[in-house]
Amino acid sequence: MPSRKFADGEVVRGRWPGSSLYYEVEILSHDSTSQLYTVKYKDGTELELKENDIKPLTSFRQRKGGSTSSSPSRRRGSRSRSRSRSPGRPPKSARRSASASHQANIKEARREVEVKLTPLILKPFGNSISRYNGEPEHTERNDVPHKNTQEKFSLSQESSYISTQYSLRPRREEVKLKEIDSKEEKFIAKELAVRTFEVTPIRAKDLEFGGVPGVFLIMFGLPVFLFLLLLICKQKDPSLLNFPPPLPALYELWETRVFGVYLLWFLIQVLFYLLPIGKVVEGTPLIDGRRLKYRLNGFYAFILTSAVIGASLFQGVEFHYVYSHFLQFALGATVFCVVLSVYLYMRSLKAPRNDLSPASSGNAVYDFFIGRELNPRIGTFDLKYFCELRPGLIGWVVINLVMLLAEMKIQDRAIPSLAMILVNSFQLLYVVDALWNEEALLTTMDIIHDGFGFMLAFGDLVWVPFIYSFQAFYLVSHPNEVSWPMASLIIVLKLCGYVIFRGANSQKNAFRKNPSDPKLAHLKTIHTSTGKNLLVSGWWGFVRHPNYLGDLIMALAWSLPCGFNHILPYFYVIYFTMLLVHREARDEYHCKKKYGVAWEKYCQRVPYRIFPYIY
Numbered sequence: 001m002p003s004r005k006f007a008d009g010e011v012v013r014g015r016w017p018g019s020s021l022y023y024e025v026e027i028l029s030h031d032s033t034s035q036l037y038t039v040k041y042k043d044g045t046e047l048e049l050k051e052n053d054i055k056p057l058t059s060f061r062q063r064k065g066g067s068t069s070s071s072p073s074r075r076r077g078s079r080s081r082s083r084s085r086s087p088g089r090p091p092k093s094a095r096r097s098a099s100a101s102h103q104a105n106i107k108e109a110r111r112e113v114e115v116k117l118t119p120l121i122l123k124p125f126g127n128s129i130s131r132y133n134g135e136p137e138h139t140e141r142n143d144v145p146h147k148n149t150q151e152k153f154s155l156s157q158e159s160s161y162i163s164t165q166y167s168l169r170p171r172r173e174e175v176k177l178k179e180i181d182s183k184e185e186k187f188i189a190k191e192l193a194v195r196t197f198e199v200t201p202i203r204a205k206d207l208e209f210g211g212v213p214g215v216f217l218i219m220f221g222l223p224v225f226l227f228l229l230l231l232i233c234k235q236k237d238p239s240l241l242n243f244p245p246p247l248p249a250l251y252e253l254w255e256t257r258v259f260g261v262y263l264l265w266f267l268i269q270v271l272f273y274l275l276p277i278g279k280v281v282e283g284t285p286l287i288d289g290r291r292l293k294y295r296l297n298g299f300y301a302f303i304l305t306s307a308v309i310g311a312s313l314f315q316g317v318e319f320h321y322v323y324s325h326f327l328q329f330a331l332g333a334t335v336f337c338v339v340l341s342v343y344l345y346m347r348s349l350k351a352p353r354n355d356l357s358p359a360s361s362g363n364a365v366y367d368f369f370i371g372r373e374l375n376p377r378i379g380t381f382d383l384k385y386f387c388e389l390r391p392g393l394i395g396w397v398v399i400n401l402v403m404l405l406a407e408m409k410i411q412d413r414a415i416p417s418l419a420m421i422l423v424n425s426f427q428l429l430y431v432v433d434a435l436w437n438e439e440a441l442l443t444t445m446d447i448i449h450d451g452f453g454f455m456l457a458f459g460d461l462v463w464v465p466f467i468y469s470f471q472a473f474y475l476v477s478h479p480n481e482v483s484w485p486m487a488s489l490i491i492v493l494k495l496c497g498y499v500i501f502r503g504a505n506s507q508k509n510a511f512r513k514n515p516s517d518p519k520l521a522h523l524k525t526i527h528t529s530t531g532k533n534l535l536v537s538g539w540w541g542f543v544r545h546p547n548y549l550g551d552l553i554m555a556l557a558w559s560l561p562c563g564f565n566h567i568l569p570y571f572y573v574i575y576f577t578m579l580l581v582h583r584e585a586r587d588e589y590h591c592k593k594k595y596g597v598a599w600e601k602y603c604q605r606v607p608y609r610i611f612p613y614i615y
């Protein structure tokens with residue numbers, strides 16, 4: 001007897017777990033020990049199924065025929081389709097997770113059931129799922145009404161079907177149909193409640209950042225690397241070819257007073273965050289449809305912080321203390337981040353399933369790194385959202401100012417160097433821009449996908465303030481004179497980067513907020529069946545991540561004022577390129593899952609990811 005009935009790559013019908021609905025799936029692999037097949041649904045969902053739950057395509061009856069009908073139930077199906085698919089409607093979910101796709105799949109199936117119950121002449125299999133997955137009909141100008149496409153879409157949807165147990169039933173009266181409808185609704189709701197996380201476990205091969213060994217290395221490697229960089233930078237000749245200075249013992253770097261100052265800084269930012277000023281907006285819908293509320297007062301926090309810093313300077317507070325204890329501050333922030341990460345992990349163990357991040361895996365080490373809980377909150381205080389923009393990002397600007405003052409003091413200058421002024425102003429613009437456009441943060445991968453764990457805690461609270469201020473730190477002990485023509489070129493580069501970065505982010509945010517915004521009417525889009533469309537002209541038709549391109553150009557402009565004597569000030573550009581290339585790959589993976597064929601079409605139309613004609 002053969003050990004397996006279906007071969008890898010074979011296209012068959014797989015039963016949706018717990019239901020009698022069969023979908024077209026591809027066999028990916030077979031485990032001879034558990035006798036389970038790993039199959040892939042057309043929306044990218046992978047599941048393990050028993051052999052009994054798989055049927056060859058040929059075992060389903062197919063009917064031929066036209067696609068129009070005036071049967072009541074058919075009309076009803078059509079109406080419900082166009083209601084739910086209307087592109088003019090705001091998207092139900094800004095982020096469609098795999099389980100949201102399952103929900104759509106199940107709904108899809110339910111609608112197909114309605115169609116199936118009428119004695120119609122139906123087209124053969126094949127349309128339903130590929131359409132569901134977002135196969136674009138064609139690209140259109142954003143101001144062209146989408147009605148025609150939708151109608152076409154509805155018809156082809158209607159004219160396909162999925163085999164279910166209902167296919168054996170005779171035609172029912174409309175009343176009976178409603179009963180079935182409501183039973184199905186209840187069944188679906190129950191299914192979803194139980195399966196939201198069950199059906200989408202992240203298996204070992206899907207773990208990002210090199211899985212458990214990868215995140216383990218990152219967690220220990222990054223802090224060590226940070227201290228090495230800071231130590232190398234303090235040397236007279238900061239060449240990477242020199243033997244790296246030894247890392248000081250932890251107790252040598254620990255200063256309770258420094259830690260106290262760090263805590264004070266953190267608490268001031270908490271206080272500013274809690275101020276009831278600024279408008280309150282809703283985030284993107286969560287897996288259970290809830291939308292969290294966020295207060296947008298980051299820019300006010302920045303103004304208030306500037307006032308506090310200004311007043312302290314006026315009072316003669318010695319800011320040089322931060323420069324002379326820079327490593328101690330970095331250690332204090334790291335310790336704080338570790339404690340915070342442990343707290344976050346512990347509390348996540350009690351968090352309801354629906355509150356867990358789609359990136360979490362069930363592996364303790366991995367989840368400690370990526371974050372298990374998506375939006376940890378104490379009351380209305382959102383820990384991730386707060387940390388992403390406040391203590392670290394505003395702290396970065398303050399550290400830059402400290403470096404500027406340190407440069408004047410150490411190099412005995414009456415005014416800061418042009419290089420330092422350029423670095424300070426460029427990065428100030430970047431931070432102010434982030435705070436001014438605070439709402440845009442709510443649609444980033446960090447907020448909607450990644451949990452809050454060591455990765456973001458360390459990134460936000462340690463990496464951003466202590467590494468992103470590296471150019472200014474470098475200039476304190478390694479002065480570089482920049483000529484005005486050179487400065488002008490660098491400014492032009494920075495502005496080009498900024499225009500691309502801001503233009504791309506604003507275009508996408510405006511489109512996501514209101515797809516029929518008249519200002520975007522000239523843009524072409526690709527339809528996807530998720531309710532959200534993809535921009536395929538404008539910035540997003542140039543490369544697939546124009547915002548990353550702009551960000552990288554700006555990063556180069558931040559490093560150039562440091563001159564070409566050492567590679568060290570270019571560390572940020574190198575690191576950032578790696579980060580964004582990796583991030584782009586992660587986003588691509590999620591988008592492919594989310595938009596299926598539509599995303600592939602987009603990739604064909606816009607072949608380059610970040611760098612035109614290069615990558």
Ligand SMILES: NC(=O)C1=CN([C@@H]2O[C@H](COP(=O)(O)OP(=O)(O)OC[C@H]3O[C@@H](n4cnc5c(N)ncnc54)[C@H](OP(=O)(O)O)[C@@H]3O)[C@@H](O)[C@H]2O)C=CC1
Nearest residue numbers: 094095444445446505508534535536540547548551583587
């Ligand atoms: N300074 C730093 O260290 C860092 C800065 N950044 C910056 O943060 C910003 C946000 O980045 P990030 O969160 O990674 O991702 P993006 O802002 O690029 O968002 C990606 C999402 O945009 C949507 N999208 C993709 N293509 C299209 C399209 N053609 N039309 C419409 N929507 C599209 C998709 O989501 P959906 O369809 O669901 O809306 C996709 O998941 C960037 O400017 C980046 O440069 C990021 C990381 C680090």
Ligand SMILES: CC(C)=CCC[C@@H](C)[C@H]1CC=C2C3=C(CC[C@@]21C)[C@@]1(C)CC[C@H](O)C(C)(C)[C@@H]1CC3
Nearest residue numbers: 388389433434441444446455456458459460463464
């Ligand atoms: C492995 C490792 C070092 C991970 C840490 C990555 C983090 C440093 C970054 C991840 C995404 C970020 C974003 C910003 C800062 C860096 C981190 C936290 C950001 C706040 C910078 C300002 C931008 O305008 C932004 C708001 C779009 C951006 C959001 C993402």
